[in-house]
Amino acid sequence: xxHVLYRxxxxxxxxxxxxxxxxxFDSNFNTLCESDSTPMHIGSIPAYLRGIDETLHDPWxxxxxxxHNHPYxxxxxxxDIAAVAPVFYHGELVGYSANTAHHVDxxxxxxxxxxxxxxxxxxxxxxxGVKLYEGGKLNRALWQFIETNTxxxxxxxxxxxxxVASAExxxxxxxxxxxxxxxxVVFAATExxxxxxxxxxxxxxxxxxxxxxxxxxxxxxxxxxxKQPLPVKVAVRIKGDSAEVDLTGSAPQVPTAFNVPFxxxxxxACYFAFRALLLDTATTSEHVPQNEGSFRPIKVIAPKGxxxxxxxxxxxxxxxxxxxxxxxxxxKALAPVIPEKVTAGSSADVSAIAYSGVRPDGQYWIxxxxxxxxxxxxxxxxxxxxxxxxxxxxxxxxxxxxGMHLPLLCDRYELRDDxxxxxxxxxxxxxxxxxxxxxxxxxxxxxxxxx
Numbered sequence: 001x002x003h004v005l006y007r008x009x010x011x012x013x014x015x016x017x018x019x020x021x022x023x024x025f026d027s028n029f030n031t032l033c034e035s036d037s038t039p040m041h042i043g044s045i046p047a048y049l050r051g052i053d054e055t056l057h058d059p060w061x062x063x064x065x066x067x068h069n070h071p072y073x074x075x076x077x078x079x080d081i082a083a084v085a086p087v088f089y090h091g092e093l094v095g096y097s098a099n100t101a102h103h104v105d106x107x108x109x110x111x112x113x114x115x116x117x118x119x120x121x122x123x124x125x126x127x128x129g130v131k132l133y134e135g136g137k138l139n140r141a142l143w144q145f146i147e148t149n150t151x152x153x154x155x156x157x158x159x160x161x162x163x164v165a166s167a168e169x170x171x172x173x174x175x176x177x178x179x180x181x182x183x184x185v186v187f188a189a190t191e192x193x194x195x196x197x198x199x200x201x202x203x204x205x206x207x208x209x210x211x212x213x214x215x216x217x218x219x220x221x222x223x224x225x226x227k228q229p230l231p232v233k234v235a236v237r238i239k240g241d242s243a244e245v246d247l248t249g250s251a252p253q254v255p256t257a258f259n260v261p262f263x264x265x266x267x268x269a270c271y272f273a274f275r276a277l278l279l280d281t282a283t284t285s286e287h288v289p290q291n292e293g294s295f296r297p298i299k300v301i302a303p304k305g306x307x308x309x310x311x312x313x314x315x316x317x318x319x320x321x322x323x324x325x326x327x328x329x330x331x332k333a334l335a336p337v338i339p340e341k342v343t344a345g346s347s348a349d350v351s352a353i354a355y356s357g358v359r360p361d362g363q364y365w366i367x368x369x370x371x372x373x374x375x376x377x378x379x380x381x382x383x384x385x386x387x388x389x390x391x392x393x394x395x396x397x398x399x400x401x402x403g404m405h406l407p408l409l410c411d412r413y414e415l416r417d418d419x420x421x422x423x424x425x426x427x428x429x430x431x432x433x434x435x436x437x438x439x440x441x442x443x444x445x446x447x448x449x450x451x
Contacts, residue, residue: 001099002035005166010158011104013368016401017394022099022166024087024174025049030292032095032190038393039276040076040323041100043268046292047074048082049096050263055129060086060093063136065164069106070128071120071316076264078123078317079103083132083163087174089183097170099163103156104366107149108317112354112366113445115223116256119313123257125149133164151356151364190291197293200286202241204278205297208337212237215333217325220449222254223318230254230307232322234329245270245330247302247309257315259307260322266308267300269323272391273330274298277341320350320391321449327390340379344428346389347373349449355408357442367406369436370394374429377422383429386415407439 001022009015021041023034029049034042051073052066068074069081084098106124108114114123125146132139143157150156178186213236218229233249247266253259260266275294281287288294302308308326310316328348335342351371358364370392375383388394399410412435422428 001097001166001170002037004169005099005101005162008162008165009101010162011152011155012397012401012405013104013370014101014159014162016397017370019102019370019394020099021045022170024170025096025098026187026190027093027095029053029096030190030194031295032193032291034290038391039272040265040268040320040391041080042290043271043295044074044076044080044264045082045098045100046295047263047267048100049084049098050074052084052129057129058131058134061135062086062088063133064131065133065167067127067130067132067160070126071123071261071264072312073128074263075261076100076268077261077319078108078120078126079106081106081127081160081163083160083167085167085171087171089175089178094178094183094187095174097167097174099166099170101159101163102368103150103159104368105151105156105364107151110354110445111151111356111364111443112368113318113352113447114257114315115318115445115447117315117317118255120315121313123315123317132160152366155366193289194291194293197289197291198296199293200288201274201279201294202297205238205243205274206241208238208334210238210240211337213333213337215329216249217329219251219258219321219325220451222256222258224256225254230258232325232329234326234333236330236333242297242299243274244299244301245273245326247300247306247326250302251307253305253307253310253314257317258319258322259310259314259316260319261316262302262309265319265323266302266326269326269391270300270330271295271298273327276327276390277331277334277338280341283341318447320352321447324348324350324390324392325449343378343383344376344422344424346375346383347431347450348390349373350392351446351448353447354445355406355436355438355442356444357407357438357440359407359440365406367397367402367408369397371434372396372432374421374431376428377424377426380426382426383422385430386432387429407442409437409439411435411437
């Protein structure tokens, strides 16, 4: 499903960077399996499904495709639109095939990325459990609405078509599996696999001494109120084979889009942190399937009205730097008790840039670039250089592809040598320098931190 999605997409953020996720789910919204892609996406889809369940007016029927991106109903943030197809077997709804992908522009106040906006409505088009296809028939009015309300309709509509194809493939393969093995066998197996993944993570958590472990940091500012740092406070409580992440004490919600959707992003970051630290495939000899079981041992707390659990209708589009910092702080908090499993501090932000402009024919062009950071030194080796660390896992966009499609040229792209990497027995990773040059007048939005 993930392969079909990125191979069929038009925008570089999906086609090259692979900013996407795909998976199969049972009728209770449990993740049964997932694509190897961006952790942010796949971990959020169960929350999307719960949001759709809350907002979908008409019952599911075969051939439906629902789109959904509302950050207060489970979405990771509004540019990440989910496409969900129901799986019916002998007339019974038994599960879902779903994917999400970051769309290059959904008609927000500024092209590509937004930060300094007043509320969620300024983020662009919002979809709450809306049927794009009903019983296999395209909703042409909705299709035209989306096409009319994005600056780059050819890319966005092509990407949505790719998502539909990916979801339909998942339905087809799911039904083939049920035909081959039978419904009872398949779902008994999925329950066993989820229980197994849960046991494996609980076993790792149980090996950590009980106690409360704390770490904190700060974010530069909210993008409007400059030089007013925002505290990030993380308490990790280990009790037996369960873990609790408490973000109490972190900054109150802010008046810009620098807030984090709780269900679709905050919780997912905490799930990811434990899976990455304790079930890393490079350090774990036993294969642990990626499914709902790895979410169950983790509880997440973030008080309402704070940056990690904002109250509607606060904007919440620019949320990635914050969750990167949460993951880094979880690692920092646990470092004293699992030193062999953590790195030193990583770049723990995202340098995402939306370049845009208007062509001579009046058509917009938009390019979203996710720049690399680096990891801190590891227990037995140096930190990796210039890599999409922690929650990102996206790929870079080839500069040749950039020059072929856009009035933008990359003049410089290299490991930086103006600052020595972090000192230690094993050094931290080296960062990146990139210089892009506009060939025409243009516009830029930059979402970043740790400046």
